[in-house]
Amino acid sequence: MTELIPVFDGHNDTLMKLYEAAEPDKEKLFVEGSPASWHIDLPRARKGGLAGGMFAIFPPPLQRTRRGNAAPGTDEPLASELGRAEALDATVAMASILLRLERAGAVSVCRSAADIRAAMAAGRLATVFHIEGAEAIDTDLAMLDVLHGAGLRSLGIVWSRPNAFGHGVPFRLPSSPDTGPGLTDVGKALVRACNRLRIMIDLSHLNEKGFRDVAELSDAPLVATHSNVHALCPHARNLTEWQLGAIRDTGGMVGLNFATGFLREDGRMDPNTGLDVMVRHIGALVEALGEDHVGFGSDFDGATIPATIGDVSGLPRLIEALAAHGFGRELIERIAWKNWVRVLERTIG
Structure with missing residues (x-):
């Protein structure tokens, strides 16, 4: 395919990179070009066809328990656990x-699917304000209203650590995601509040019992923004057959995580991954x-990804790989962006 297909990506950690950067002019760093080791900035996004994303x-802090690959x-x-004051500041x-x-x-910070379509049509990067780990939100949920007013439209209740609302999964392989207790009472209240405010709930990083609680409580499609298939890589972070079935039954969505540790059967964080x-x-x-429920959730700027892609400018190489394996253009366009816009229309409006 020679024509650049736009991509709406389910997950990146570029804001964390900008937050931690010594450069005080964050806007300039993103607009004019970030360090080569980073994955996303505006020039590379345009080169790779990135039209938007969560x-x-x-x-932080990001606690790493392993070294190398x-x-x-x-x-x-x-x-x-992370203290609320530290989480709120960050x-x-x-x-x-x-x-x-x-x-x-x-x-453009998009608060609806219509906003996403308008931004894409205007050639502006369509961003959805997402939080990964709800530690900044108080147990009375007052901060949830404030964040929603600022544009929050997607929320991962936990990262891979416990908080007041539930428990994440540890980075284990082989392991099922059944690694701890379900949502707390306030976690269940958070799910109901997100449904009421039309904030999409992200199930990536949530353990099995917490996943089951969300599936039982939520009236919205179930979504995992950046997770892979447990049968192919038996990591606790990946989705088992029953989880995929629950997502399918609600008309939900999964975004493919590019992190090699969640792709490879051996779980190695090795950039030499095909x-x-x-x-x-x-x-x-x-x-x-089904064809309408799969997308990308790259984890750019938060993970080791295949060197063949390298950064966001390498997205066309993945598109070409899909085409070479028999995926037709219509299906590729659904996976690249249309499915995300569809599920966001059903969740955030």
Whole structure:
């Protein structure tokens, strides 16, 4: 395919990169070009066809328990809890960066699917304000209203650590996602509040019992923005057959995570991972969910991805790999962006 197909991506951690960067002018860093080791900036996004995506606010610190590209074990501990004050400071700071990028004309912060379509038509990067880990939200949920007013439209209740609302999964392989208790009472209240406010709930990082609680409580499609197929890579972060079935039954969505540790059967964070592995996961997701329920959830700027892609400018290489494996243009366009806009229309409006 010679024509660039637009991509709407389910997950990236670029705001965290900008937050942690020493450069005070965050807008300039994003608009004019970031370090080569980063995955997303505006020039590379345009080159790769990135038309928009969920821009995650992930409150650090990121606790790493392994070194290099070693595979995880079966006893990897769950990351430690993060204090609310620290999480709130980081969350507000990253939200400020996103809003300043919008004022600079670099992105459009989209509050509806109609906003996404309008931004894409105008050639502006369509961003959805997403939070990965709800530690900044108080148990009375007052901050949820404030964040929603600022544009929050997608929320991952947990990252891979416990908080007041539930428990994430540890980075273990082989392991099922059944690694701890379900949602707390306030976690269940958070699900109901998100439904009421039309904030999409992201199930990536949530353990099995918490997943079951959301499936029982939520009246919205079930969505995992950046997760893969457990049958192909038996990592606790990936989705089992019953989880995929639950997502399918609600007309939900899964975004393929490009992180090699969640793609490879051996769980190694190895950039020398072929695109055929990614295509295999995409094929398995399409088979499990149907053609209208699969997309990309790259985890750019938050993970080790295949060197063949490199960064966001390499997205066309994945598109070409799908085409080479028999995916038709219409299906590729659904996977690349149309399915995300469809499910966001059903969740955020």
